Amino acid sequence: MSATPSDFAWRMRGRLFRAIRERGATPTPSELAAGLRVPLERVTRALESLAAAHVLVLDSAGSVLMAHPFAGARTGFRVETPSGSYWANCAWDALAIPLLLGTDGVTPTRCPGTGEAFDLAVRAGRVGPAEAVVRFPVPARRFWDDIHFT
Amino acid sequence: MAFRSGGAAAAWERRQPRAAEPDAFVPVEVLGRLSAPWYAGRFDDGWRPASVAAKQILLDEAGLRGPFWRLA
Numbered sequence: 396m397s398a399t400p401s402d403f404a405w406r407m408r409g410r411l412f413r414a415i416r417e418r419g420a421t422p423t424p425s426e427l428a429a430g431l432r433v434p435l436e437r438v439t440r441a442l443e444s445l446a447a448a449h450v451l452v453l454d455s456a457g458s459v460l461m462a463h464p465f466a467g468a469r470t471g472f473r474v475e476t477p478s479g480s481y482w483a484n485c486a487w488d489a490l491a492i493p494l495l496l497g498t499d500g501v502t503p504t505r506c507p508g509t510g511e512a513f514d515l516a517v518r519a520g521r522v523g524p525a526e527a528v529v530r531f532p533v534p535a536r537r538f539w540d541d542i543h544f545t
Numbered sequence: 546m547a548f549r550s551g552g553a554a555a556a557w558e559r560r561q562p563r564a565a566e567p568d569a570f571v572p573v574e575v576l577g578r579l580s581a582p583w584y585a586g587r588f589d590d591g592w593r594p595a596s597v598a599a600k601q602i603l604l605d606e607a608g609l610r611g612p613f614w615r616l617a
Contacts, residue, residue, distance in 0.1 A: 405591075409590035409591075412588050450594060485546075491580035495587060507546055507557050508548050508552075508555075508556050508557035509549060509553045509556075513549050522574060526549065528547070528573065529570070530565065531569050532565075534613045536615060
């Protein structure tokens with residue numbers, strides 16, 4: 396059972412998010428440990444506590460799989476911005492990433508209804524296409540029941 | 546899952562064996578309005594998760610109301 400996140404865990408979380416912003420990729424636990432000059436075990440425990448608190452999602456190896464809105468692995472949503480590219484967990488996150496970064500962003504996707512290719516886009520803070528809609532597969536109260544599916 | 550339009554989503558929905566719950570389809574403009582406050586402060590060491598009540602207010606303010614969007 397994981398403990399409540401410590402002050403160290405919260406600080407590490409901030410560092411993790413800034414690293415994603417700067418690199419466009421999620422640092423490994425080993426990279427976090429090296430950057431913070433702490434034992435890997437301490438980072439592992441901190442990551443587990445953050446995952447237990449629904450702050451992050453880890454994969455089976457203990458690496459960060461989701462740091463919302465960023466994805467730690469390849470997904471169907473690749474967000475292209477002027478400063479770099481990012482993987483998003485879902486269509487909502489594909490819109491949220493440019494807004495969080497304060498930049499424009501474009502995510503190529505394909506409409507499941509028509510097969511038409513289009514871009515989810517953020518330009519000057521406005522999202523589009525204006526007529527586009529996003530489907531949520533489960534109600535909000537169940538988002539974390541199976542976060543991989545959501 | 547993103548659809549080019551509400552009409553495309555409705556056509557897709559009719560082909561599914563089970564209907565989605567009402568309010569499961571959200572205009573991107575609404576998600577844009579929700580995203581900034583929902584994800585605010587993520588790069589800060591002092592960020593902490595919002596309470597369920599605080600998140601509910603954000604959903605309400607974005608226009609996401611009704612049973613589908615109740616967090617508790």
